[in-house]
Amino acid sequence: MSNLPARASRTLGEIAVRFGLELVGDPDLRVDHVAGLESAGQGAVSFLANSRFRRYLKSTRATAVVVSPADAVGTPAAALIHANPYAAYARIATLLYPAAVEPAGVHPSAVIAPGASIDPSATIGPLCVVEEEVQIGAGARIGPGCIIQRGAVIGAHTRLVAHVTVRGPVRIGQRCILHPGSVIGADGFGFAPDRPAWVKVPQLGGVVLGDDVDIGCNTTIDRGAIGDTEIGDGVKLDNQIQIGHNVKVGEHTIMAACTGISGSTVIGKRCILGGMIGMAGHIQIGDDVMITGQTSVTGSLDGPGAYSATMPAMPARRWRRLVARFHRLEPDRRASNETQDRSDDE
């Protein structure tokens, strides 16, 4: 599938002017697709954002490369120079691969409640359900099979790709992207113990997503118990993330896949969370905190700062010996002659 479709070509001069890049090379050269440094050929624009790939720069066959000032020499390609070459590349690629234009309107197979309010410039795909009191903004694109339940508000130019479920009361900002299988606004996990059973605590709050929020596939964001779950502007959540009820996530925080945040935790702005992190409930994470993958966060963390409890894999035999040594740091008091940990609870 690797051949990217060629799109309308652009001159390097036009690209440089549009995005504020310095150009070393012929401004009339044209590019019409993107490619990696190694595989690039005629008409390709490539980029160098990670020093580990610098060795490919001098042999690339790309027509142009987006590079930092330090990497602008020593390449046979034309150089499009920017202090942040990855972001500049992202903008160029977006220009070369414009999103397909979908005609506005509601597909005849969609089920739309009479009281729903849909902007005439919005697109509602096949087999969607839009319930009462829903508002869908200008230019919003609701892909096939999405379900938008009573009281949800979808901002202008927001896109629900496919098979997205939004329960009300949920308010989603502008220019968000919600990927397939994501679920926004389902009940939080609230149960009061009433031994031996559990009594469901009604989940009465909503979810508020800011502008420019991306939500990955099968990610779930629960509604608040009382008051809202809040996701700030510019937050980016990868696939299969779980956000519990009444969590607050600050602006421009980013989380890798499979991370889970327990209820009522407050995460600061501009945090960077690795994948498969588990975070306890009712804690505070400061601004500009970085946490490595698979770390357990059991208490509040000040920002800025980097935190970790990631234990790296090693050969299994050595690991088993290490665990045995570790256990000897604190011998089992009740069963010190046994190796069975289960008998230890004192």
Add this chain to the structure above:
Amino acid sequence: MSNLPARASRTLGEIAVRFGLELVGDPDLRVDHVAGLESAGQGAVSFLANSRFRRYLKSTRATAVVVSPADAVGTPAAALIHANPYAAYARIATLLYPAAVEPAGVHPSAVIAPGASIDPSATIGPLCVVEEEVQIGAGARIGPGCIIQRGAVIGAHTRLVAHVTVRGPVRIGQRCILHPGSVIGADGFGFAPDRPAWVKVPQLGGVVLGDDVDIGCNTTIDRGAIGDTEIGDGVKLDNQIQIGHNVKVGEHTIMAACTGISGSTVIGKRCILGGMIGMAGHIQIGDDVMITGQTSVTGSLDGPGAYSATMPAMPARRWRRLVARFHRLEPDRRASNETQDRSDDE
């Protein structure tokens, strides 16, 4: 989204009598919504279930607060007193926010097989699929976009919120709630090694969910290989939980989000499992076991008791030094002068 809709108001006297609460205050006062202690105002009923919020009790503007006997004094609000204030609050909130009544019947856009049996009092939402030999009980509410496959049985008053997939043979009890994206009864993960390939082992069993079971968003419960996967009465599963084939979960056990249970494991009654726990297959967990989040459970655990292997996050620099110290507990025998763990497997 925070303004909870006002509903029909109730007097404190009515509430006290209905739920067996002691009332200190005017029984004719009326409440019509719930709120947190801090934000509550006129007409609100609030509650104190966690001592960390006790400081808000003396300044709350709530009309009434649900409290334990020990907290009944020192609040300006009327006190609704119960030994289990959180459960009492849950019941009051359920009274104040009754579920919307949905008319019985089948939405014309749903695709219903001729041989499906649907109680006349059940509701089938738009764009559902109900296959042959399915039985749907009295008062069941099947939300939009649900797929119920051949041979599934849905108990009375059970609710599938939206986008739920139930494959047969699955039997779901009464008063269950299945949240969006959950999948019940898909094939278990059974493959016989036949080097180098894998032969699929037919998954021929079913899934049985008891009564009053809650299943979170995007949670998956696989059908048994031979015999059933069984989830006991009153079990509560949060979002994105994975239950392997032939697992048994005892009554009233509760699991937080992202936990995964491998095949054929048996979990006792009234267990409390934290989030993102991984549990090996073919093990037994006793009754009344509590396990902290992100713990690996590799062997059977007796109950009752609390178990853990949660390693808390710390500043990353200190963590890296600690890991280096830890590795020195058992030096790499084959490559003791190297730092590369990969060369160690003896």
Add this chain to the structure above:
Amino acid sequence: MSNLPARASRTLGEIAVRFGLELVGDPDLRVDHVAGLESAGQGAVSFLANSRFRRYLKSTRATAVVVSPADAVGTPAAALIHANPYAAYARIATLLYPAAVEPAGVHPSAVIAPGASIDPSATIGPLCVVEEEVQIGAGARIGPGCIIQRGAVIGAHTRLVAHVTVRGPVRIGQRCILHPGSVIGADGFGFAPDRPAWVKVPQLGGVVLGDDVDIGCNTTIDRGAIGDTEIGDGVKLDNQIQIGHNVKVGEHTIMAACTGISGSTVIGKRCILGGMIGMAGHIQIGDDVMITGQTSVTGSLDGPGAYSATMPAMPARRWRRLVARFHRLEPDRRASNETQDRSDDE
């Protein structure tokens, strides 16, 4: 739900010949269902693949058991003998429980784009969406509620069970099974930092799945950023797995549930990955690598070999003492008199 439906019966002689088994017993005996050794009765074929169940062999009431040569004596049942009894059992069970035959054709409620190419022998279930430029091969079975987006190619005899989302450009091989809620080909998680915001990097590659690939429920496989994400022939992925953009997974590798692989990582052939493993991006895993559950893989691993960082659960009291001992291996330099890790970042 436990009574497996009886199907057409087969003689032991027929089974032995068809699958190359040695038979000790009457070739005219008939079996018509499978059962576990303990619960089996008249007409059942059972198997012994795990020595822990050997004790049930001598008292089973099964008509026949599939066993290894070493276990062929000491059972009252007829013995169907094979060096790999589990694989032989899998093939026998597949014979006894043939998949239901679904009539070819497109359900009238499906929404099919005029430019989609669907083989006449394929089945498209109710409420599916098939967009332009999609190709669906011979004998493919697309279950209810699936969405196949522009440019996807579905190979012959591949099955999408229900509620599957396939975005283009994706090419899926022959005889694959995609379980409910899986999402193939959604955008990878690519954002360029542009402080404080993030710029979306267009995700322009595709996904290629080989032949005989199984994808579990709610598993997500992202499209490549440039170039494809590639899943080799015979790969088996359990539920709730996350595969990032541009990952390559070698032939016949198998992964248990909830594992996550970060972008651009390359995994070898015939690897066996436990559940809830987290793997960093841009690393290489060799062929024939085995990794235990919940391990963090932060660097490349040579194959063949077994790797681990699984820390087993123990009683919580002892665990807390062990963690305290562990922390003392490397005292907090900046705050050695404090127990608060948060103050440590130097």
